[in-house]
Amino acid sequence: MHAVEEWIxxxxxxxxxxxxxxxxxxxxxxxxxxxxxxxVIGFACFDATARGFIxxxxxxxxxxxxxxxxxxxxxxxxxxxxxxxxxxxxGGTGPQDFYARTVGATxxxxxxxxxxxxxxxxxx
Ligand SMILES: CC(C)(COP(=O)(O)OP(=O)(O)OC[C@H]1O[C@@H](n2cnc3c(N)ncnc32)[C@H](O)[C@@H]1OP(=O)(O)O)[C@@H](O)C(=O)NCCC(=O)NCCS
Numbered sequence: 001m002h003a004v005e006e007w008i009x010x011x012x013x014x015x016x017x018x019x020x021x022x023x024x025x026x027x028x029x030x031x032x033x034x035x036x037x038x039x040v041i042g043f044a045c046f047d048a049t050a051r052g053f054i055x056x057x058x059x060x061x062x063x064x065x066x067x068x069x070x071x072x073x074x075x076x077x078x079x080x081x082x083x084x085x086x087x088x089x090x091g092g093t094g095p096q097d098f099y100a101r102t103v104g105a106t107x108x109x110x111x112x113x114x115x116x117x118x119x120x121x122x123x124x
Contacts, residue, residue: 054076
């Protein structure tokens with residue numbers, strides 16, 4: 001966890017570290033990671049921000065567009081299906097085209113900001 005937390009903070013944000021910690025605080029844990037040559041290059045969380053939600057997820061900038069994000073997303077969704085979920089909600093999507101292209105995700109009308117309203121700013 002420490003190694004992944006340090007990488008998420010350095011590559012993305014401390015806010016995503018908080019969500020990763022929640023995903024890792026239950027069993028079975030709600031995070032899949034990708035590694036290459038003993039280094040973390042990607043992660044995808046689920047059941048972190050809210051139950052049934054997937055995200056945050058991210059891939060190292062130098063490793064993007066190589067299929068790692070799609071593999072992480074589908075692996076996380078398969079784990080959710082094994083846990084009994086029939087559908088998953090992609091929270092705070094960011095690049096919606098990535099999710100539409102990889103898993104056929106569609107926008108839920110009126111869902112922005114949804115549960116992400118009134119978030120505290122990142123600490124300095
Ligand atoms: C979004 C992200 C996870 C994609 O990871 P990736 O490893 O580059 O994605 P993949 O290589 O698996 O791409 C799979 C497909 O989606 C497409 N794609 C990738 N990023 C895309 C984007 N930003 N917008 C639209 N399509 C995208 C690829 O071209 C590929 O299409 P293809 O199968 O037709 O060739 C990565 O760009 C990232 O970490 N972004 C910053 C963090 C972020 O926004 N996370 C999501 C919000 S929580």
